[in-house]
Amino acid sequence: MQAGRLLLPNAPAMTPRERVLTAVAHEEPDRVPVGEWQYGPEIARPVLGDACLWLGGLARARALWDGRRDELVDQWKRGLVTLARHYQWDAVLVHLCLDPATPIAVPEPTGDGTWRTAEGHTLTHSEVTDRLFITKRADLPSEGPANSRPASTGEPPPDLQPTEGELEVVRHVVGELGQTHFLFAAALAGHPALSYSDASVSEVETWVRLYQDPDGFRDAHLAGLESPHLQMGVANVKREGLDGVAFGWDFGCTHGPFMSPALFRRCLQPVVAGWADLAHRHGLVMLLHSCGNNVPLMDMIVEAGVDVYQSIQTEMDIIALKQRYGKGITLWGGVPAGDLVLGTPEQVRREGREVLEACKAGGGYIYGTTHSVMPGAKHENYLAMLDAWRECAGY
Numbered sequence: 001m002q003a004g005r006l007l008l009p010n011a012p013a014m015t016p017r018e019r020v021l022t023a024v025a026h027e028e029p030d031r032v033p034v035g036e037w038q039y040g041p042e043i044a045r046p047v048l049g050d051a052c053l054w055l056g057g058l059a060r061a062r063a064l065w066d067g068r069r070d071e072l073v074d075q076w077k078r079g080l081v082t083l084a085r086h087y088q089w090d091a092v093l094v095h096l097c098l099d100p101a102t103p104i105a106v107p108e109p110t111g112d113g114t115w116r117t118a119e120g121h122t123l124t125h126s127e128v129t130d131r132l133f134i135t136k137r138a139d140l141p142s143e144g145p146a147n148s149r150p151a152s153t154g155e156p157p158p159d160l161q162p163t164e165g166e167l168e169v170v171r172h173v174v175g176e177l178g179q180t181h182f183l184f185a186a187a188l189a190g191h192p193a194l195s196y197s198d199a200s201v202s203e204v205e206t207w208v209r210l211y212q213d214p215d216g217f218r219d220a221h222l223a224g225l226e227s228p229h230l231q232m233g234v235a236n237v238k239r240e241g242l243d244g245v246a247f248g249w250d251f252g253c254t255h256g257p258f259m260s261p262a263l264f265r266r267c268l269q270p271v272v273a274g275w276a277d278l279a280h281r282h283g284l285v286m287l288l289h290s291c292g293n294n295v296p297l298m299d300m301i302v303e304a305g306v307d308v309y310q311s312i313q314t315e316m317d318i319i320a321l322k323q324r325y326g327k328g329i330t331l332w333g334g335v336p337a338g339d340l341v342l343g344t345p346e347q348v349r350r351e352g353r354e355v356l357e358a359c360k361a362g363g364g365y366i367y368g369t370t371h372s373v374m375p376g377a378k379h380e381n382y383l384a385m386l387d388a389w390r391e392c393a394g395y
Contacts, residue, residue, distance in 0.1 A: 024363075026327055034366065035089040036368050039373035043382050065107075093184055096162055134196050134200050161236075167240065178241050183241075188240060203253075207259065222271060230278070245287070272288065275288075286307045308332055309330070313370055334368060346384070355367075
């Protein structure tokens, strides 16, 4: 595919960064901004060839196990910039990477797509999602799953500042795109290591503390707002020249939130509002990624001061959300992620046109998939989605 294929008929007057900031200000830019929060080799390989180790699950892990960190990071730096320019993404998410000196523990293969980690955990590769999961822990911590523990209020680690090596991808992308594109990241603090998703605990368990001790749950997370890790991390996002800071917290499933609206207002909204306030104090756009059918919570998410809400699943009806909240929050999404996997180009193109025409008025809208470009997505469907954007994104 030729790089110029995605150009709009008339060269836009705004830079991608100006376009996103205009939309977030609930004004109409020259065209609807576009971007993807998460994606994989399905749309990267047709552009980059095999130089996309950083987007693979098992391939990425094997590269790190084999001591090929520098090759992976070099692909990441060049590949992210190439994809952003090729697909004409306006908003680009960047991450910390592993420092060259970070030790990599190589797990022991145990056959049939499984490994044993140095801690004794069972590691399993999912061919469907191309992800590595801890499926059985050697000894589950007595305090419960990591993402259900209260935020630490003890002494912070002595050095939270990312190293030069850990900022390698961020600084390269800022150097290439920082003057033109809207760049954002999660809080830039701490020291990333090679880790794996933990499937040995269920989502239900992560919310047990909320129901057992609602006020304790709230107070622990509010204390986390003052942690040096978060404070430094958000300040670093600004220092490194990015435009927005991203937070992620899944509040529900396809059937609805994991908690009642009353419990959300009492225990979770204050935390989300604290994130927004921290971002705004640093002059940053606050972006929230939250999976689940969160329609019953949307009033409170808007009230909390979230600037951009992403992961708007099909159950939420983005067109109805735009009609109701169009002046209070910027919505990012539109094309059902599952239809990129199971649908046809004609179907995806039609859905893209419909959501663009319904959501673009008045700004406050960024075009993309409803959640992410999922494993198994067809490249021709993603191109059809962008064809709809070319046809209908202008004002």
